[in-house]
Amino acid sequence: MVRIVSVSGETAGVGVLYTGQRILTCAHVVNAALERDRLAKDRPKKAWVDVQFPLLPGTPPAVSFVSEWVPPQDGDEHGDLCVLTLTEPAPAGAAPARLSGHFPERGRQVDVFGYPSEEHPSPDGAWVTAEVKGQVGGGRFQLDSMNDVAHRIQSGYSGSPVLDRNTGRVLGLVSVARASGPRDSLSIPISAWMRLLDQPLNPQHRLPRSDQPSAPRRPARHGTQAIPSAITGLGTAALAALVLVWLVRPSLFTPGHGAGWWLAAALFLAVAIATASSHRQTLLDRARALFRWRQTLQPKRTRRLLALATSLVLASAVAFVLWPRAAQACPVATELRVLTTADSEQSVTAVAAAYEDSTARANGGCPTAHLHVYTTEKPGTDPKELTAALARGWADDGKRSPLRQLGAQPDIWLPGSTRDVDAVTDTARKSALRSPIEPRTTSIASSPIVLGRFGSTTPASGRVTTWHQLLAQAGVPRDLYRPDPDGSATGRLATRVTYASQPDATAERQLEQRISDSFSGSDIPQQGASGTGLLCLARSGILGESDVIIAKDAWSRYVNGLPLSANCRGRTKPLEGVAGQVVVHPTDTVVLDYPFVSFTWTRSPRLTAARDAVLQWLLSPPGQQALRGQGLDAPTRVPANQPTLSELDNALQRYHAVKPPADILLAVDTSGSMDEKVAGGGTRFDVVKRGVEDSLDQMGPKDRVTLWAFYGRGHRVLISRAPGGYTGRQQVLAELSKVQPSGATPLYPTITAAVAVPHTVTVAPIVVVLTDGEDTTGQSATNVAGSVRASKAQLYVVATGEARCGAGPLQDIAGKRCYAADFGSVDRQLANLFAALWGGN
């Protein structure tokens, strides 16, 4: 209950607090308070209205201003209304009255409080009990003061709330009372007030913001006031969230982005809510009035529903923005670089795919990692390059660039044998470098070295067999193949275990001769030969009846028809049970232990976590199942009979010692075209010199090399039968450095002369010709080819630049031993060829 006080301190009327800061009263009461004409229609401007809370003793007076104004005597039910807003929140204890939206029933008894000023004045106010008599014109209802009460409703009761005795709710507001005589009075029902408040305010009734005496303060947050405030906050929060998204993902706000419309809608909604909430009448009130829901829904419930719906829309929009692609596409998976051997490339690729599938299954179809599986064991790549590159942390050494020449810097290394890891550590130690290998390596699988036999009727089992017995049993007539000891872990271990089974060096030499003859007879390069590469040839029927020393997993993939190598990626029909395909497990064999190697250079938490997850999976049942699917056995500790690194090195040294020596004549084209520039800098001849230099690194101590240069009209001997080792190498390089390319290309006379040179060693003489152009002498290619065939020499041609092997005369002359290479790889091609030749082929 609020007493409205005039500027002179008199009682102007009564009002009722209906929210935390708002008071309902009659417009004529406010006119009286401001000492204006009681029927003045214009809205009071810059006017303060003093109010008191008479039922709260000790409460200081408060100040209010007009915030809603419907002038008195408008002639309809809306007239004579004013809402005052307190400049401060209502004092403690002043609870807002509860309003009733129902028209008062006839006969209902009510209480009215006021300040009688005519009959029995009472400055402290007096209660009157009255009875609702019913509706009268203008939407008002008649209220008769009871006869048995001390006072009657009179002047001084204007604006007073009509309180239902039963419910305590405010039914109306006294607007007209007689000064004397009859005890009737008229009141405006709250239901009419509610309608009025629901409608948008007439601008002419509104107090311009600039006219307000002061900025109103925030009403207390209780009741329905809290909801609009919450919505305002929500709108502001949504705006802030959108700004944040704009900062993080500006591209989402650009035209053409799929989320653009959603963002635009969310932004519009947020701005609309924030703006609408800034009005004195809330958006919810407006919505309720618009749809006239108040008859069916309680205002508070309506507001809550609308607030909930709005919140959901906003939350959805913001969530869509913050998580824009998850519903549409997978995030970019973590990239892991997995280095492995040529023998394992296909199997690791398959296992990696299984791992990616497993992460995808656990992540809604989106793989969390992508494994780039690759190998550096390729023709033209010196196997020692990998060891050296790993030892120096994949860094350039001024001459070699691992990133450029070998590929990506690995996060995971899956070599066949722990001894390869030892070699890296050993190389790093010898170079005074810190080994990049993480201390802990874990075997993920194993595979023994076995003997695969093609076209054999020998039973696979039935009696104990050692390598010695097996190789002796294999007999001379059968070809024997083995992966390159310089290029693969399988080859190294196989060399070691087979040498260990031989009684002496002579037997080792005979074994190597047998292997060498097998490769030569099939015209298969021994250098760089991988186990899976040999099995690929077997699959093509090239190997014929022969034996292959191989890892058991590779053999399993062969018989199961799985991909073997880059050249054998297709599947074939499984061979299991087909006669003539036998594998023998010698009892004294060694095992590839397939270590999982990590590097200290992988420091990013994201990559290390992904790497560790791969290891964890590989050791789990699904990972082991995937590995078994590739023919691999369970992980193993390094067996007791596993050779040490020094034993392997020793075996390699013996291999190089017992393999047949080579005496090679190298004829290099030094015609004018060799002076042309090439990619990477330098001239063609510079590349050739690098190739020769690398080739000399492959020489054994017993090997010999003769160097010719051909240009102009013929050839010139630069050096004759230089020995392997440092001295011979330096002699060759010194002579080569003196050469200045010039003149034409006397290719055919040079070949004819080279194949005719007598050789002193027992093996067939070898001639290597490197040319970047066709012959310019006009000789007959047919005659040259005849000369080559008539000699015992093995002629190899490396064709680069304008020289070509296919469908040309060089193909006729050199046959399959014509190798084409561009200048990006000719140096490696040459080194590769020399390594093969000095390897005994």
Place this chain on the structure above:
Amino acid sequence: MARVLSVAKERLSGWPGGLVIGVTATLLALSLTPLVRNHDGAAEPGGELVIVSGQDDSNGQVRQKLINEWNSHNPNHPARIVSLSSNADAQHSQMLAMAQAGDRADIYNLDVTWVAEFASASYIKPLTGVNTAGFLKNPLDTGFYEGQRWALPFNTDAGLLFYRTDLVKDLPRYLPPDPNYARQFLRPPLTAAYAGQFADYEGLTVNALEAIWGAGGNVVDKDLRVTIDSAATVKGLRRLADARYPPGGTLRYALGDQEADATKAFTDGQVALMRNWPVQFNRIKPAESGSKSAVDVAGNFEVAKLPTPSVLGGQDLAVAANSPRPQTARQLIEFLTSPASQAKLFADGFAPVRASTYDDPQIRKPRYAATLKAAVEAARARPMTPHYILFSAAFRDIVDDAIADKGDLPPGAVRTLANALKGQRYIRQP
């Protein structure tokens, strides 16, 4: 003071307070944005710029020369190229891992198909405010993803039709050529009519896309919807199948595994036509004087625009997200894509990205310059998706199956491609 704080707290606790705070926060954020995003206007400390790029296979090492030129003018910000393998898979893996690990890089030289991936993962920064005037539209568009510019094209590429002028009178209407057209070349010393790239690598993706486009089909539309099951697309696949495995079991008339193989077949006189990239032009060289044995292909060939749109190739330069010198990196990109740099790149065999470089008579350029420009302008981009690598692998498997099955699509092709475009794991069929 306490009273002031109390009043301030009270006055800022209502909706006006929220609005004031929101507006203030917004303005503050906006004012800080340039610092956060681009460092625009901020003076950057001196130091080296690292460009991560695939190996430069050009004869003259022109990229390094351009870097040397930059270094001579910018001693405080010298640049260094970290050269990666020429193998695209190795390049992609290394760059991606570097970006994810936050390794030092200022600029990535990305294949045009990787821009979306790096942009979507925010491994590169938006290139806002760069001057794009003068660039050819198609190459320029490759650096634009999700309504934002992320990169500028460094060099572009488009396939060309190499043909023997002594054998080919009329160019084919589409590729691979019609069997009836090809038949005229199936005589010695030719072993086939046409050479393309059909090995299982990106070359097959490119050749298959071009065959499909040539038939009026498509694989993925501009909204990344899969359309591979259209009749026109299947028609294109049938042409591929006919070229590799002609009806009746006759010799396939389309040869070539990879680019170099195709060039070799063409240079050796095995085929009359070849689809290949312009970089192969200089690799078809005449035999040395005096030689009587070589087929004189080098003196009897010409290049033309493909009869139907080519796939657009090339590489784009983008600023690494973790670059400590993004503004300088941007300046370096602008230098490398400037008209002067593009002219030098063109002279060394790279297809330039600026129209003026093709048109300027003062610039030394190859004789196929006009043809190349027309080819680039007619070229079409591959799907711009963050999961292009996955998409391409899935597409190739589908193409392989289709070629082996007379052009018919394998079951589930549409779903496989749709999943791959979203990055969902695609299980390669053995």
